[in-house]
Amino acid sequence: MAALIDASGRIVEPSRDVPVARETDVLVVGGGIAGVMAALAAGRCGARTLLAERFGSLGGTGTSAMMNLFYVPYPAARGPIRELFDRLIARDGAIPGEFVVYDPELYKVTALEMLAEANVEILPHTLVSDVVMHDRVLRGIVVENKSGRQAVLSRVTIDASGDADVSARAGAPYVKGRESDGKMRPMTLIFRMGGVDVGRLVEYVKAHPEDFSPDPLQCMLDLDHHMIRVFGFFKLVEEAKARGELWQDCYYFRVESVFPERGVLTVNATRVYGVDGTKAEDLSRAEIETRHQMLQLAAFARGRIPGFQRSFILDSASTIGVRETRRIRGEYIMTEDDIVEGRRYNDVVAVDANQQNPRQQGGHPPDGKEGGPQDIEARELIARMFVYEIPYRSLVPKDVDGLLVAGRCISVEHHADVYTRNQGSAMATGVAAGVAAALAAHAGVPPRHVDIGAVQAKLRALGIDLGLLGRLGPSPERLE
Amino acid sequence: MRTRPEVDVLVCGAGTAGAIAAIAAARTGARTLLIEQSGRIGGMASTGMSFLGVSDAGGRRALGGIGAEALDRLTASGAAFADRPDKQVGSVTAADPVALQQVLLEMLLAAEVHLLLHAFCVDVLLDGHRVRGVVVADKAGLELVPSRATVDATGDADITARSGARFVLGRENDGAMQPATRIFRMAGVDVTAMLAYLREHPGEMSLPERWQGGLDYGPRDLEAPSVVMDAFPTLVAEARAAGVLTVPRDRIGIETGPVPGVVTINATRVHGTDGTDPDALSRAEVETQRQMYEVAQFLRRRVPGFARAWLLDSSSRVGVRESRHVVGQYVLTLEDVLAGRDFPDTVARGAYPLDLHDLRPGAEVLGNRVGGHGVTLRRIDRAYGIPLRCLIPETVDALVVAGRAISASHEAAGSVRGQAVCMATGHAAGTIAAVSALAGIAPRQVDVDSVQRTLRDQHAILFFGNGRA
Numbered sequence: 001m002a003a004l005i006d007a008s009g010r011i012v013e014p015s016r017d018v019p020v021a022r023e024t025d026v027l028v029v030g031g032g033i034a035g036v037m038a039a040l041a042a043g044r045c046g047a048r049t050l051l052a053e054r055f056g057s058l059g060g061t062g063t064s065a066m067m068n069l070f071y072v073p074y075p076a077a078r079g080p081i082r083e084l085f086d087r088l089i090a091r092d093g094a095i096p097g098e099f100v101v102y103d104p105e106l107y108k109v110t111a112l113e114m115l116a117e118a119n120v121e122i123l124p125h126t127l128v129s130d131v132v133m134h135d136r137v138l139r140g141i142v143v144e145n146k147s148g149r150q151a152v153l154s155r156v157t158i159d160a161s162g163d164a165d166v167s168a169r170a171g172a173p174y175v176k177g178r179e180s181d182g183k184m185r186p187m188t189l190i191f192r193m194g195g196v197d198v199g200r201l202v203e204y205v206k207a208h209p210e211d212f213s214p215d216p217l218q219c220m221l222d223l224d225h226h227m228i229r230v231f232g233f234f235k236l237v238e239e240a241k242a243r244g245e246l247w248q249d250c251y252y253f254r255v256e257s258v259f260p261e262r263g264v265l266t267v268n269a270t271r272v273y274g275v276d277g278t279k280a281e282d283l284s285r286a287e288i289e290t291r292h293q294m295l296q297l298a299a300f301a302r303g304r305i306p307g308f309q310r311s312f313i314l315d316s317a318s319t320i321g322v323r324e325t326r327r328i329r330g331e332y333i334m335t336e337d338d339i340v341e342g343r344r345y346n347d348v349v350a351v352d353a354n355q356q357n358p359r360q361q362g363g364h365p366p367d368g369k370e371g372g373p374q375d376i377e378a379r380e381l382i383a384r385m386f387v388y389e390i391p392y393r394s395l396v397p398k399d400v401d402g403l404l405v406a407g408r409c410i411s412v413e414h415h416a417d418v419y420t421r422n423q424g425s426a427m428a429t430g431v432a433a434g435v436a437a438a439l440a441a442h443a444g445v446p447p448r449h450v451d452i453g454a455v456q457a458k459l460r461a462l463g464i465d466l467g468l469l470g471r472l473g474p475s476p477e478r479l480e
Numbered sequence: 481m482r483t484r485p486e487v488d489v490l491v492c493g494a495g496t497a498g499a500i501a502a503i504a505a506a507r508t509g510a511r512t513l514l515i516e517q518s519g520r521i522g523g524m525a526s527t528g529m530s531f532l533g534v535s536d537a538g539g540r541r542a543l544g545g546i547g548a549e550a551l552d553r554l555t556a557s558g559a560a561f562a563d564r565p566d567k568q569v570g571s572v573t574a575a576d577p578v579a580l581q582q583v584l585l586e587m588l589l590a591a592e593v594h595l596l597l598h599a600f601c602v603d604v605l606l607d608g609h610r611v612r613g614v615v616v617a618d619k620a621g622l623e624l625v626p627s628r629a630t631v632d633a634t635g636d637a638d639i640t641a642r643s644g645a646r647f648v649l650g651r652e653n654d655g656a657m658q659p660a661t662r663i664f665r666m667a668g669v670d671v672t673a674m675l676a677y678l679r680e681h682p683g684e685m686s687l688p689e690r691w692q693g694g695l696d697y698g699p700r701d702l703e704a705p706s707v708v709m710d711a712f713p714t715l716v717a718e719a720r721a722a723g724v725l726t727v728p729r730d731r732i733g734i735e736t737g738p739v740p741g742v743v744t745i746n747a748t749r750v751h752g753t754d755g756t757d758p759d760a761l762s763r764a765e766v767e768t769q770r771q772m773y774e775v776a777q778f779l780r781r782r783v784p785g786f787a788r789a790w791l792l793d794s795s796s797r798v799g800v801r802e803s804r805h806v807v808g809q810y811v812l813t814l815e816d817v818l819a820g821r822d823f824p825d826t827v828a829r830g831a832y833p834l835d836l837h838d839l840r841p842g843a844e845v846l847g848n849r850v851g852g853h854g855v856t857l858r859r860i861d862r863a864y865g866i867p868l869r870c871l872i873p874e875t876v877d878a879l880v881v882a883g884r885a886i887s888a889s890h891e892a893a894g895s896v897r898g899q900a901v902c903m904a905t906g907h908a909a910g911t912i913a914a915v916s917a918l919a920g921i922a923p924r925q926v927d928v929d930s931v932q933r934t935l936r937d938q939h940a941i942l943f944f945g946n947g948r949a
Contacts, residue, residue, distance in 0.1 A: 002642055003615055003624070005607040011481070011624060013603075013615075021758075055518070056765050056797040064796060105664070105791035109773045112766055124765045125758060125797070127600050129617040144602040144617045145758040146636065163619060191578075194667060195740060262668055262790060280618035284597040287519050291585055312739065313578045314667065318796040319519035319598070 018142060018151045024050040024121075025441040026434070027154035029128055029141060032060020033070075033423050034407030034430035035160035036111045040080050041434025042158075043118030045458060047441055049434075050152065051115065052126045052143060055319070058111045060162065062423060063104040065321035066190040068257045068266060070100040072424025075479040076353040076387070079463030081427045084110065097227040098217065098355070101257045123152075128161065131169045137446075138170045138402035155441035157403050158433045160426075163278055164326040164409035172397035173329040176278070178414040183366035185323035186271040187283075189290030193267060193298065194314035198228065198260040201307030211235045215382045217355050228258035228265075231378070233305065234371070240300050247293060249273075252371035252378065253301065264314060269297055273368045277322035286320050323364055323408075323421060330411030331448065332393035339419050342474025345391035347452045349436065349459060350428035351468045352390065353479060354419060355383040362418030385476060386419060387469045392452055395433050401446040406433035428464075435459055481615070483624040487513040487594070488917040489910065490627035492601045492614060495523020496899050497883030497906035498633030499584045500546050504910030505631070506591035507546075508934060510917050512910075513594045513625065515601060515616060518796060521584045523635070525899055527663040527795040528577045528744040530708050530735045533832035533860060534563045534900045535571035536820070542570075542831035542863035545940035546587070547903025551575065553583050559738055561705045567695045568687070570831045570860055573900075574706035574737035596625075601634065604643045610877040610922075611643050628917035629878050631909045636756050637804040637885035645873035646807040649756065651890040656839045658801035658894070659728075660753035660761075661746060662768035664794035666776060666786065669743045671736055674785030675702045684712050688731065690848060690856040708735045710855065715782050725778045727771045728841075730853040732779070742792060747775045751840040751852065755800035764798045801837065801884075801897055808887030809924070810869035814846075817892045820862025825928045826942050827908035827935060828866040832898020834858035836891070846891065860895065865942070868928060871909050877922040882909035904940070911935055 003013045026042040028035045031053030039051040053060075061067050070077075070085070074096035077085055084107075088094035093106030115122060123145075130142035132151055140153035159166040164174050177184035202221045205212055212219045212232030220229040233253040240246045249271065257266035270290040275282040294316060301308040337343075340358045356362060360377045364370060371378040394411040395404050405411075406429040408421040419425065435458045440450040456466060472479070489505040491498045494516035502514040520526060531551060534543045541548075541563075551573050554560035559579030563571045588595065596616070603615035605624060613626035632639035637647055650657035678684055678699075685697040688710060697709055710731035719725035733746030748771040753764040772794055779786040805811075815821075817834060834857065836845050841852030850856065870887040871880050881887070882905045884897035895901065911934050916923040932942055 002604045002606040002644070005605065005612060011483070011605060013481070056761075057769065057794075103790065105794060106773070108794075109769050112769055116766070122762055122766060123758060124762050127617050129602065129622060144600055146638070146756045146761060147758050148642070149602065165619065169621070194742075259790075261788075264667070278619045280596055280599045280616075280620060280623075283519065283619065284595045287597050288585065288589065288595065291582060295582065312576075314739070314742075315578055315665075315793050316581070317519075 018149055021150035021152055022050055023153045024048045025155050026437045027052065027140065027152055027157045028160055029157060029166050030060065030160035030162060031058040032160060032162060032407060032426065033062050034426035036115065037080060037427045037430030038158045038160055038406050038434035039120045040114055040118050041431045041462065042438040043115065043120040044462065045435055045438035047438035049120045050123060051120055052123045052128065052152065054127045056124050057108045059104060059108050061321055063108050064317060064319045066104060066192065066266065066317035067321055068102050068104045070102065070424060071354055071422040072100065073098055073353055073479050074100055078465045080431055084114065095226045097225060128165055131166060133170060136400055138400055141166060156437040156447055158437050159403060159405045159409065160407045160430060162322065162407055162409060164328050164405060167328045167397050167400065167403060167405055168326055170400045170403060172400040172403065174326045175329060176326050177324060178366055184276065184325060185364040185366050186273045187275055187277065187286045187323065188268060188321045189270045189287065189294060189317055190321055191267050191294050191316035192264055192314040193301065193311045194264050195311040196263045196265055197307040198258055198263060199223065201305065202228065204306040205230050213378055214380065217383050223260060226260055228260060229256040230254065236304050240304060245300055246296050249368060251369065253297065267297060270294055271370060277325040283320060290320060324417060327409050327417065328397045328405050328411050330394050330398060331396045332391050332411060334390065334394050334412040334416045336413065336415040339386055339388040339416055340474065342388065342469055344469060345389050347392040348389040348466050349392045349432035349455060350390040351387065351466060352425040352428045353385060353387045354422050354424055355385050356418055357381045357383050385479065387472050387474055387476060388419060389469050390425065390429060392432065392436065392455065395429060396448045401448065404433040404437055404447050406430040431462065431464060432459060481622055481624050483626065486626040486628065487511050488628050489631065489913045490515065490613065490625055491631040491633055491910065492639050493633035493635060494521045495633060495635060495883065496525040497902040498631065499588065500903045500906035501631045501633055501882045501910030502593045503546050503587050503591045504907045504938065505914040506593045507938065508911050508914035510914035513596060514588065515596045515599050517600045519597050520581055521588065522577065522581045524799055526577045526581050528665045529663055529899065530706060530737065531573040531575065531900050532708065533570040533898050534573050535565065536831035536863040537567065537570045537859045537861045539565060540863055540944055541941060542829040543900045543904055543941065545907045545935065545938050547900065547907060550583050550587060554579055561738055564704055568691060568857065568859060569708065569833050572706060572708050574735065576738050601639060604639055606643060609875060611879045614639060629880065629913040629923065631880050631882055631913050632885065633882045633906060635800065635883055635885060637806050637881060640806050640873050640879060640881060641804055643876045643879060645876040647804040648807060649804050650802060656843060657754060657803060658837050658839065659749045659751045660755065660764040660768065660801065661799045662748045662772055662794050663744060663746055663799055664772050665742055665744050665792040666779065666789045667742045667792040669741050669789045670785040671741065671743065674783065675707065677784040678702060678711060684714055685709055686713060688854050690854065692859050706736050712783060719778050719782055725774060727775055728853050732775065745775060748772055749837065753800065755803035761798065768798050802893060804885055805893055806873050806881045806885050806887050808870050808872050808874060810867050810887060812866065812870050812888035812892045812896065814889060814891040817864050817895050818858060820864045822865045822943065823867035825868040826865030827868045827871065827912065827931060828904035829863040829941055830866060830895055830898065830901035830904065831860045831863035832895050832901050833860055834895045836894040866905060868912065868931065871905065871912060872924045880909040880913045880923050882906040907940055908935060911938065
């Protein structure tokens, strides 16, 4: 089957029957951490569950984009999330603490094992190109893969694509980027460096506190517990720029996910602004530009930072990391006020915790100059822990039935996205969407009419703690 | 449907063949667009495997042109070890895959190739028998990309298949395909300790039975800056007997290279994987991931040098050795490959060994019944020519094929699929497509002399000695 050029030169796609490859109760689109948790939860609820993923392995941003750090404090993790962490720890594949650093390869394997145990079927190498609608009800998706074009039908679909691809094509309302001007947070190509003398690096940072963020969350130097993260080198970067060794928009160097005894760490410091992750052209430009930045950063580190003299680029992410694109407009739109003030919801289905500077930009302003002299968040402020609830209504798109969302595309405002775009929230909303989808499919009701009490009961049965905010308040000193 | 402006040459797939094809087309003067499904360039070349058979076992250089230029650049910057002779595989060039991606990217940009990443070719646009472009699916939906000539470098001949041209899936008589493998890398390896163990246990370097006898590897082969071998048959047998290793391999493929403490591992295997069947691909992804962890545990616990090693990364897609073979005007045969044959219309040369992984337990491979755990290998003493006719599908116009899907028999494809050969056919395909698009004639009608002249000007190696063969 091909598109054809007819006698008048018009390009026509002959109408065709799209073969139905699968029918399932719950279809999860996207195998990032939100999709993995959604599929796991739906599978554990007994629903026939299929997970479609565009790459060959699971983990999405956490593996393919190499962001190998779950930005959620280990003590706040419950249920299947804690279970994933503990399985990784048992394999020497994770370091628990203020957040959880992990080994991406072991995470891929562990996620596969957990999904197999929950009888979830996986369809990798599968890209969603369209949706199957019956009036306003999403009945499934059209996929493109090595077999060509096929349809996958489902009772409930969970959009865990990150970019809300399914919701957008189904006609659900959404916003892209910041509400005021549509601008989006920058993209980053993450890479790892090996051969680093981490002890020397830590010594240097300790001896030059003035050149680093004062926030103990940004500069963690605990070699004993393997919790290391460094954000700064502000002056070294300015000097390198003056010599023409770094691009002009670069203001800092940042390493995290450090495995000290391996001499390996992750560099999260490339940045491209003004690019749209829903456009292939922009993604291509960002992939190219960040690879040049990567070379400059690696050369800078080798030449200028103690501990990096014998370091090298170990590998780079197989796809660029996208922080922000579309967010659906759901039955409820969470705001930053909701989070900071600790708003509670009758339909709470997820509780997440992470450290932020309230009323700022979450470290990655869409306007650029991140880490620059004017960026008080990078140079002066000290983040606080926030515990917050997410209502079920933020996972339910307006206007379209048969559909739930999980992950960073849930219904929140740009300034709340600072908190909810992280992997902790993605996991929590994933579990919630998986449970709700399974119950809705089983009961034969649209997800927006599912019995919320039953969803909450099932979440509790899976070990999720929906009372955390009530017990600790929105900004506790310590997590239990 | 959204439609892009027409390009002269469209290359589908930015793996080893496609990346080189796009550079070749652009350097030949064509406005060139390269479409790639993932976010990065290099495909299987970016997994950390060494390039084998850049030279043949007779010491003749087989790969020239743009592929050789990329490897030379890496060598000059210390990111690759220069081509060195090897008695089984002709030659070995070990390269840092991160640097390789960067070099390919720089060469693409310098040649002004336009890149469209994260875009999957899902259909072709046909005008009668002529391919006029492709339909891609990307984050923004479906989009039409018109072209004057198209290079199918998808590996699986996806474009050719959708255009209706003839192909053979797997082996001619029974459709059997070589098994799929996930290549992975381990870091934190004490390479010196690993090599010392091999030196003390030369039996662990012994060759599989169906390789050329009398050419066993020995301690001297460990002196090379990079080592490529299928090793540890005894340790593997012991682990299998103990039930801790279930992978259907009798040896572990190890490759060392310029990245300190990093070893590339070729040891996972799933038989009967049809790379054009999404369900089979899914099973292979899942199973090779399980196997990878098992092999890594085996190495850590039982192989000296790996005690503190960890899984660095694995290829972002499972590796498919064989799927569709396009049927061209000529089909390259086993005899052509083993005899180092020349053709008047030679546009590339190949010297990667004939490398046939056991199709399944009990299958027949080159006349022998195989156990399922091994590899049949034949050395290439004289690099063979690849005729232009193998790059052009029979019935469809404006389409050129590059990489492992070119017109070759199942057996011959066991050599054609090598990375160095993919670079050579990629170079040829890109140049043919550009010459055809710029002249406004079908690829099958291009003037062979002028294509060969252009390729030689671009330093491709077509014939040995003076003039023709």
